[in-house]
Amino acid sequence: MPKKLLVKLFNELNTGIKTPKHPYRYACLASVSEQIPIQRMVVVRNINDNSITIYTDSRTKKVTDFIKNTNASLLFYNYEQMKQIQLKGSISVETNVNSELWDTISEKAQRDYTTNLAPGTEINHPKDVAYQKEYIHFCKLTFTFSKIDYLEIKRPNHIRASFRLENNVWDGNFIVP
Ligand SMILES: Cc1cc2nc3c(=O)[nH]c(=O)nc-3n(C[C@H](O)[C@H](O)[C@H](O)COP(=O)(O)O)c2cc1C
Numbered sequence: 060m061p062k063k064l065l066v067k068l069f070n071e072l073n074t075g076i077k078t079p080k081h082p083y084r085y086a087c088l089a090s091v092s093e094q095i096p097i098q099r100m101v102v103v104r105n106i107n108d109n110s111i112t113i114y115t116d117s118r119t120k121k122v123t124d125f126i127k128n129t130n131a132s133l134l135f136y137n138y139e140q141m142k143q144i145q146l147k148g149s150i151s152v153e154t155n156v157n158s159e160l161w162d163t164i165s166e167k168a169q170r171d172y173t174t175n176l177a178p179g180t181e182i183n184h185p186k187d188v189a190y191q192k193e194y195i196h197f198c199k200l201t202f203t204f205s206k207i208d209y210l211e212i213k214r215p216n217h218i219r220a221s222f223r224l225e226n227n228v229w230d231g232n233f234i235v236p
Contacts, residue, residue, distance in 0.1 A: 060231050061220050068144065068209055072135070076103045076111075083144075085136040088202075090124035090150075097124065103133075108158065109148070109204050109224060115165070117154045117198035118177035125150040131202055141212035148204030161194045172197040210236060 075083025089098045099121065105112040111133065115122060125131065129149040136143050161169070173196065175189040182188065205224040211217065222231030 060229075061233055064209065064218070065207075065222055065229055065231060068207070071137075071142075072144065073106055075135075075137070076106050077158075077182055082137045082139065083135050087136075088121065088133070089132040090121050091130050092120070097121070097204070098134075100117070103135075106180045111146075111202040111204070113200040113202065114172070115173045115198050115200055116178050116196045117152075118179075118196055119121045120179060122152055122198060123153050125200065131204055133204070143208075143210040143212075146204040147206040147208075147210040148202055151201045151203070153199040153201065156194070156197050156199050160199065161197055169194065169197075191222070207231070 072083055075081040078084065084103060085100055086103050087098050088101045091097075097120065101113045101115070103111055104114055128153065131148060131150040133148075134143070135146075135148045170190050172194060173191045175191055176182070177196075193203050205220040208219075209222070210219045217236035219234050219236040220231055221234050222229050
């Protein structure tokens with residue numbers, strides 16, 4: 060089990076997610092809709108062990124998808140170091156978010172969750188978006204992962220490893236890249 064690599068990976072994720080503009084602050088989140096994968100970028104708000112928090116609008120397609128099918132994948136890519144981290148797990152949707160969490164978000168960012176019309180609604184011009192004051196559509200997604208696929212592109216040998224969480228213990232191996 061490549062333990063040092065796992066510890067390093069978690070350290071880099073923890074630091075990156077909390078660092079503004081770091082590549083790990085953003086990830087590609089995949090849901091499954093009628094057996095078809097759909098991906099989109101999200102901001103990763105927090106990580107705690109194998110649990111990652113994402114904020115969204117409860118009217119988005121991804122929320123509909125995750126309510127029907129909790130399977131999810133989150134892809135991180137550090138383009139400066141050519142490191143890829145694929146996480147596999149499931150998402151739980153929390154729509155009744157308390158006002159304390161809402162108050163931790165900047166006013167500018169709060170606007171993203173308060174459009175009058177639901178995200179995805181057709182409009183004539185990008186300016187045609189009005190905002191509400193309340194946070195009724197603000198929604199928290201919790202992604203819990205139990206599988207990690209890590210790949211680092213480097214010479215002379217690429218490094219790839221696979222990890223899985225079983226009975227609360229991570230186990231894993233190097234694998235062929
Ligand atoms: C850099 C970047 C960060 C984003 N962060 C978020 C986010 O944190 N939450 C979110 O719901 N959408 C975020 N989006 C928008 C989503 O990618 C997506 O367009 C939107 O959530 C609607 O997705 P859906 O219709 O597939 O649910 C972000 C987009 C970009 C380009």
